[in-house]
Amino acid sequence: xxxxxxxxxxxxxxxxxxxxxxxxxxxxxxxxxxxxxxxxxxxxxxxxxxxxxxxxxxxxxxxxxxxxxxxxxxxxxxxxxxxxxxxxxxxxxxxxxxxxxxxxxxxxxxxxxxxxxxxxxxxxxxxxxxxxxxxxxxxxxxxxxxxxxxxxxxxxxxxxxxxxxxxxxxxxxxxxxxxxxxxxxxxxxxxxxxxxxxxxxxxxxxxxxxxxxxxxxxxxxxxxxxxxxxxxxxxxxxxxxxxxxxxxxxxxxxxxxxxxxxxxxxx
Amino acid sequence: xxxxxxxxxxxxxxxxxxxxxxxxxxxxxxxxxxxxxxxxxxxxxxxxxxxxxxxxxxxxxxxxxxxxxxxxxxxxxxxxxxxxxxxxxxxxxxxxxxxxxxxxxxxxxxxxxxxxxxxxxxxxxxxxxxxxxxxxxxxxxxxxxxxxxxxxxxxxxxxxxxxxxxxxxxxxxxxxxxxxxxxxxxxxxxxxxxxxxxxxxxxxxxxxxxxxxxxxxxxxxxxxxxxxxxxxxxxxxxxxxxxxxxxxxxxxxxxxxxxxxxxxxxxxxxxxxxxxxx
Numbered sequence: 001x002x003x004x005x006x007x008x009x010x011x012x013x014x015x016x017x018x019x020x021x022x023x024x025x026x027x028x029x030x031x032x033x034x035x036x037x038x039x040x041x042x043x044x045x046x047x048x049x050x051x052x053x054x055x056x057x058x059x060x061x062x063x064x065x066x067x068x069x070x071x072x073x074x075x076x077x078x079x080x081x082x083x084x085x086x087x088x089x090x091x092x093x094x095x096x097x098x099x100x101x102x103x104x105x106x107x108x109x110x111x112x113x114x115x116x117x118x119x120x121x122x123x124x125x126x127x128x129x130x131x132x133x134x135x136x137x138x139x140x141x142x143x144x145x146x147x148x149x150x151x152x153x154x155x156x157x158x159x160x161x162x163x164x165x166x167x168x169x170x171x172x173x174x175x176x177x178x179x180x181x182x183x184x185x186x187x188x189x190x191x192x193x194x195x196x197x198x199x200x201x202x203x204x205x206x207x208x209x210x211x212x213x214x215x216x217x218x219x220x221x222x223x224x225x226x227x228x229x230x231x232x233x234x235x236x237x238x239x240x241x242x243x244x245x246x247x248x249x250x251x252x253x254x255x256x257x258x259x260x261x262x263x264x265x266x267x
Numbered sequence: 268x269x270x271x272x273x274x275x276x277x278x279x280x281x282x283x284x285x286x287x288x289x290x291x292x293x294x295x296x297x298x299x300x301x302x303x304x305x306x307x308x309x310x311x312x313x314x315x316x317x318x319x320x321x322x323x324x325x326x327x328x329x330x331x332x333x334x335x336x337x338x339x340x341x342x343x344x345x346x347x348x349x350x351x352x353x354x355x356x357x358x359x360x361x362x363x364x365x366x367x368x369x370x371x372x373x374x375x376x377x378x379x380x381x382x383x384x385x386x387x388x389x390x391x392x393x394x395x396x397x398x399x400x401x402x403x404x405x406x407x408x409x410x411x412x413x414x415x416x417x418x419x420x421x422x423x424x425x426x427x428x429x430x431x432x433x434x435x436x437x438x439x440x441x442x443x444x445x446x447x448x449x450x451x452x453x454x455x456x457x458x459x460x461x462x463x464x465x466x467x468x469x470x471x472x473x474x475x476x477x478x479x480x481x482x483x484x485x486x487x488x489x490x491x492x493x494x495x496x497x498x499x500x501x502x503x504x505x506x507x508x509x510x511x512x513x514x515x516x517x518x519x520x521x522x523x524x525x526x527x528x529x530x531x532x533x534x535x536x537x538x539x540x541x542x543x544x545x
Contacts, residue, residue, distance in 0.1 A: 059381075062388025070476045077480040082346070092349035095366050144347065146475060148379060149364055150339035150495060151349035226476045260380030266476025267387060 049176065049192060053245045053253040054263045067264040074266065075194050079225035082142045087208060088153035093215030094229070103183050103235065111219040116203070120179075120240035123170035130219060133203060136160040136168075141200055147229040148265065155216075157223050158206030163197045171241055179248055180222050180239040189233050189254035190245055190263075191224055200225050203236065227265040230256045308531025309445065314409065315528055317400040320392065325509070327389035332502060334382035337375055338363045342499060346490035355496060390470065397463060413447060414456055420449040439519050444533060451515075458508050462501055469498035 045051050050068035054060065099107070106114055117127040139161055146152035162178070171193075178196040181188040195201055202223040205212050212218035217234030224231045231254075245253040257263040310318070340358040341348070348354060350366055361371035363378065404410040419425060429450045439448065447455065471477045472485040472494035488494045516524045527533045 059384035059388050062391045063384065065391050066387050070474075074476045074480045077476075079475060079479045080482050080485075086346060088347050088349075088352070090349070090351035092351050095364075144475070144491065146473075146491060147339075148335075148383060150335070151341075152347045152491060153349055154347050226479050228475060256380075260384075262380075262384055262387075267474040 049194070052262075052264050053190075053251065054257050059262075063262055063264065066262075066267055070264070070266045071192075071194060074226065077226075079141075079143050079200050082144070082154050084142065084156070086154050087142060087156060091153040091155050091207075091216065092151060093213070094147065096215065096234075097184060100184060106183075107214065114219050114237070116220060116236060117238045118165065118169050118240070119238070120242050121172040121175045122166070122241050123172065124168075126169050128165070130205065133160055133165070133220070134205065136164055138206075139202065140206070141202065141223075141225070143200065143223075143225040145223075145225070145229055145232060148261070156208050157202055157204045157225075158209075158212075159202035159204035159223065161199055162201045162203055162222070163199065165203060166196065166241070174243045175241045176243045177245055177253065178239055178241055179245070179253070180233055180236055182233050183235045183237045186255050187233060187235075188248075189222075189231050189256060190242075190248070191227070191231065195224055195226065198224075198226065228267075230261065231265050309527040309533040310531050311407075311409065312531065313400070313403050313407075315531055317396050318528055320396045321400075324389040324393035324396065325505070327385050328393065329502070329506065331382040331386040331389070334363075334378040335386060336499070337361070338377065338379050339367060340369065341367065342496045343492035344489065344496060345492055348492045390467070393463075394467065397459075401459070414452050414459075416449045416452045420452070425449060436518060444519070444523065444527075454508065454511075458505070462505050462508070466498065466501045466505060469494045469501060473498065 042051075045064070045068055048071075050064070050071055052063055052067040055064045111130060114130050115127050116133060117125075119125045137160070138158055140156055140158045142154060142156045144152050144154045166178070175193060177190045177192055179188060179190040191201070200223070204217070204221045204223045205219055207213065207216055207218075212221060217232070217236075220236045221234045222232060222236050222239075242248070245251060249255075250258050252258060253263045256265075308315075336358075337360060340360050340362055341350075341354040342356055342358075343352065344355045350368060357369075360369070361373060361375055362369045363375040365374045401410075404414070426449055429448050433450060443451075468484060469488065471481075472488055473491060478485045478491075485491055485494050488497060523533065
């Protein structure tokens with residue numbers, strides 16, 4: 001220390017110039033490495049499906065971190081299941097828009113004519129009646145549905161895992177998302193294949209031992225128990241398998257993302 | 268003069284000796300007669316940068332958290348709760364959803380979309396900043412030297428003297444401009460190693476996807492609604508800390524403390540001269 005302070009001014013200038021050059025080179029190398037690293041990370045993330053459709057914009061980075069980390073941690077994990085005694089006595093059905101005439105017509109017929117059409121990247125597009133859906137082995141799960149607002153309830157959900165129906169129509173290998181639509185206008189969402197093929201993702205037609213009440217999405221609701229309420233669209237009539245969400249609406253994969261909410265709602 | 272005597276009445280070698288860590292950390296600070304800026308910064312660049320990023324994130328989390336909260340200002344204990352069940356307690360405020368029975372005849376606008384985006388984005392930035400801060404504090408001795416109280420500081424006499432001094436709103440002694448006093452150290456440690464980890468934990472415990480992989484994070488808290496209620500109380504504790512922190516800054520001298528945390532520089536002479544006002 002004392003040695004360096006005794007240096008001649010010229011020597012000090014030289015050493016500081018050396019230092020700054022070294023700093024410059026180090027900074028340059030670090031910057032290049034960071035950019036290269038970021039490029040590689042982006043390519044890898046794209047390859048493994050870790051980038052959500054709403055990755056652009058101010059919140060894109062945080063959203064990508066959330067989606068990517070939760071995908072890496074939770075790809076095969078199961079939503080918590082509860083005992084029968086934990087089923088909520090008073091499940092809250094939430095607010096609904098007044099039903100459309102089409103819905104009222106089907107409801108008057110006891111939903112006997114309700115159909116679910118399946119299109120897109122599948123070998124055999126189909127249109128299934130409720131009876132056809134119920135002919136698949138029925139499954140049930142006692143899971144929580146939680147709204148992004150903060151409230152929640154636990155119910156037994158009865159239905160057919162979406163994966164079984166997707167298996168029957170033979171999803172093509174380039175499939176990346178399943179987009180699902182309500183009979184009600186402008187009500188649609190999408191999930192990636194990890195959630196679409198997840199064993200707890202149900203086409204749900206029953207609740208707590210009975211039919212699924214209309215207030216809770218009857219006759220057919222998609223249950224995605226590892227995501228919050230708004231991904232669990234009520235009154236499903238159509239789903240389509242796709243390799244890109246750009247073709248749908250504004251390209252961010254659902255009515256909620258178009259309304260300013262995150263596409264991925266695992267948190 | 269707030270107490271009818273010189274603000275730096277406490278400064279001087281004998282008084283500083285009561286605060287060993289303060290005197291030990293920066294020996295020159297006790298003899299504060301020299302009105303000079305010293306070479307080394309009061310706060311390292313890392314402390315300053317992480318402090319202000321944390322401040323920014325905290326405000327973003329607070330505002331977005333309040334927005335999310337007003338969509339359902341009711342709290343429950345256990346796994347579940349909704350408008351049809353009895354709350355543990357509710358906040359006497361209007362809600363941004365029409366079905367919440369608040370007693371108000373109007374509904375606030377829904378701000379949850381951007382609030383949730385901002386909440387999680389700020390949380391990520393805060394976590395990375397916090398990890399950086401803790402890692403460097405462990406490595407460069409900041410934690411050991413500046414945050415962990417010395418043995419002598421933890422004596423009952425030293426702590427009670429510090430509490431009494433705070434309760435009397437006494438302006439800090441000059442040495443404290445250079446080193447945290449024992450209450451400061453304890454509260455900063457509590458915030459960094461108890462409140463922040465708790466608020467992150469209770470936050471993650473509300474995520475249906477996260478708890479599918481790590482169910483214990485929510486189960487040990489007693490359920491998802493318990494996690495939400497705890498998240499609210501830990502956030503309140505952080506807001507309380509913030510309020511006290513800001514009040515202390517004003518008591519200690521707003522501009523000197525702000526300058527120290529922004530530029531790192533500390534002018535010891537200005538208010539530190541023992542003769543001033545005497």
